[in-house]
Amino acid sequence: MTTPEEALGRGRAAVAERRARGEDLDAGAGFRVEPADNVDPAQLLEWAVIEPDPELVYSTRRLGAPVTLVKRLLIRALRQYIVQFVDQQTRFNLQLASLVSELDRRVARLEELSREGGGSAPPT
Amino acid sequence: MIVHQLLSGAGPHDAVTGQARAYRALFSGWGWGGEDVAAALDPRVNGDVRPLARLKPAPEDVLVFHFSAYAPRLRAALDLPGPKLLVSHNVTPARWLWRYDPASAVQCAVGRAQLPEFARRVDLAAGVSAYNAAELEAAGAPAVEVLPILFDRARLEAAGPPRPPGGSAPLILFVGRLTPHKRQDEVIRAFALYRRLHAADAQLVLVGEPQPRGFDDRLRELAEQLAPGAVTIEGALNRAQLAQRYRRADAFLCLSEHEGFLVPLLETFHYGVPVVARAVGGVPEVAGDAVLLLDPQSDHEPAVVAELLHLAVTDEALRSELRRRGERRLEHFSHEAVARRIRAAVERVASGVSSR
Numbered sequence: 001m002t003t004p005e006e007a008l009g010r011g012r013a014a015v016a017e018r019r020a021r022g023e024d025l026d027a028g029a030g031f032r033v034e035p036a037d038n039v040d041p042a043q044l045l046e047w048a049v050i051e052p053d054p055e056l057v058y059s060t061r062r063l064g065a066p067v068t069l070v071k072r073l074l075i076r077a078l079r080q081y082i083v084q085f086v087d088q089q090t091r092f093n094l095q096l097a098s099l100v101s102e103l104d105r106r107v108a109r110l111e112e113l114s115r116e117g118g119g120s121a122p123p124t
Numbered sequence: 125m126i127v128h129q130l131l132s133g134a135g136p137h138d139a140v141t142g143q144a145r146a147y148r149a150l151f152s153g154w155g156w157g158g159e160d161v162a163a164a165l166d167p168r169v170n171g172d173v174r175p176l177a178r179l180k181p182a183p184e185d186v187l188v189f190h191f192s193a194y195a196p197r198l199r200a201a202l203d204l205p206g207p208k209l210l211v212s213h214n215v216t217p218a219r220w221l222w223r224y225d226p227a228s229a230v231q232c233a234v235g236r237a238q239l240p241e242f243a244r245r246v247d248l249a250a251g252v253s254a255y256n257a258a259e260l261e262a263a264g265a266p267a268v269e270v271l272p273i274l275f276d277r278a279r280l281e282a283a284g285p286p287r288p289p290g291g292s293a294p295l296i297l298f299v300g301r302l303t304p305h306k307r308q309d310e311v312i313r314a315f316a317l318y319r320r321l322h323a324a325d326a327q328l329v330l331v332g333e334p335q336p337r338g339f340d341d342r343l344r345e346l347a348e349q350l351a352p353g354a355v356t357i358e359g360a361l362n363r364a365q366l367a368q369r370y371r372r373a374d375a376f377l378c379l380s381e382h383e384g385f386l387v388p389l390l391e392t393f394h395y396g397v398p399v400v401a402r403a404v405g406g407v408p409e410v411a412g413d414a415v416l417l418l419d420p421q422s423d424h425e426p427a428v429v430a431e432l433l434h435l436a437v438t439d440e441a442l443r444s445e446l447r448r449r450g451e452r453r454l455e456h457f458s459h460e461a462v463a464r465r466i467r468a469a470v471e472r473v474a475s476g477v478s479s480r
Contacts, residue, residue, distance in 0.1 A: 001442065002435055002441070002442045004413060004414070004415075004445060004446060004449070007432060008423070010431070011428050011432040012423075012428055014431040015431055018427065025425070025426075027316065030345070032309055032313075033304045033309050033310075035220050035223075036222035047226075058337070059167075061167045062168065
């Protein structure tokens with residue numbers, strides 16, 4: 001019998017034994033949820049381009065298919081207007097993301113120079 | 125007494141809306157009046173929760189805020205004169221949502237930033253777990269208390285006889301929204317390894333509505349890749365269907381990275397299903413000693429999860445001990461006990477203001 005308190009220890013020991021026997025314990029590749037703790041400039045650039053998906057516009061009502069249709073027709077009807085603000089926001093986002101990328105590169109370069117200079121203050 | 129409840133949002137399968145309804149049933153039973161309103165209302169909610177704009181409270185009416193996400197219009201209600209109780213249902217850290225559900229990520233990020241203001245401006249702030257309550261205390265709440273989730277096992281279906289251990293085609297279950305921080309991707313991965321190491325005919329059932337829409341497709345794709353034909357993903361089920369899934373389950377596996385409380389744990393205790401879960405947030409408080417808990421720092425390996433699942437499915441003495449302890453946890457979270465605490469909290473808020 002295993003008590004609840006012993007179970008985790010037994011589980012870990014079983015894994016160690018398998019590993020010692022050289023068993024393959026790889027759980028496989030594929031989709032893996034990634035938290036966004038430190039969003040890097042590359043990810044920022046990807047997010048900067050706004051691409052709303054009309055397929056995600058829908059009605060949650062029971063028998064809401066006609067409502068979904070109306071909502072999507074409305075998006076199509078307002079397309080010229082929507083494209084304008086998506087483009088303007090994307091322009092701002094991309095420029096800002098590019099600026100952040102450039103600053104990131106400059107900070108990295110300054111840090112490198114600072115290390116090469118034995119810890120003295122980076123040149124300004 | 126008149127007690128109004130104010131929600132960030134209300135939906136048909138939303139846990140916070142369910143809690144507000146359970147509170148309302150208690151209030152009505154105690155002869156208290158009032159109405160329930162929400163800043164954002166899903167059209168499927170049928171009339172018992174009304175738009176926030178409809179709320180016209182008298183100065184002495186008690187206001188209970190159920191806080192679960194950013195709600196700009198709810199903030200204005202803090203200026204109302206009545207005594208106020210905040211019930212924080214925990215806001216998911218946005219880091220889990222930015223990549224997959226930007227709209228919810230924004231709501232969560234701003235909601236977490238807004239929580240301190242709510243915590244400071246109410247007369248009493250309550251968390252559904254000590255984990256939540258600690259957040260409120262850190263946010264500067266003047267008075268903090270724990271009001272666990274109101275859980276009524278009498279509303280569940282009968283548990284049925286315990287599943288015999290080690291039967292053919294073991295069924296592993298997880299119940300919870302299909303959303304990034306609940307880590308159904310990890311559940312699928314660990315389950316696939318469990319199948320390979322111990323039970324080639326095992327089945328996995330994931331129950332929950334996708335949020336964001338389409339997240340279930342990514343999980344389906346992963347399941348087909350790692351355990352073809354062995355994973356079933358189901359949307360929201362009715363009470364009888366859910367009971368049937370619990371009765372058929374040999375073990376419940378939760379690898380969520382963040383939980384304020386985790387109500388399905390209490391359901392597993394009721395149905396006598398052994399649980400393997402990651403010890404995060406409010407999970408250890410609810411689980412007590414009745415769950416096989418994984419250390420979130422050191423037990424990230426799917427192989428350890430697979431071995432624990434094997435024990436939970438096959439070791440009858442272990443299963444029986446977990447069932448016994450689960451019953452004890454249900455007593456701890458009994459409907460009557462939590463109802464008494466809620467009543468005491470509301471009366472404390474009401475009397476505190478009237479004695480000023």
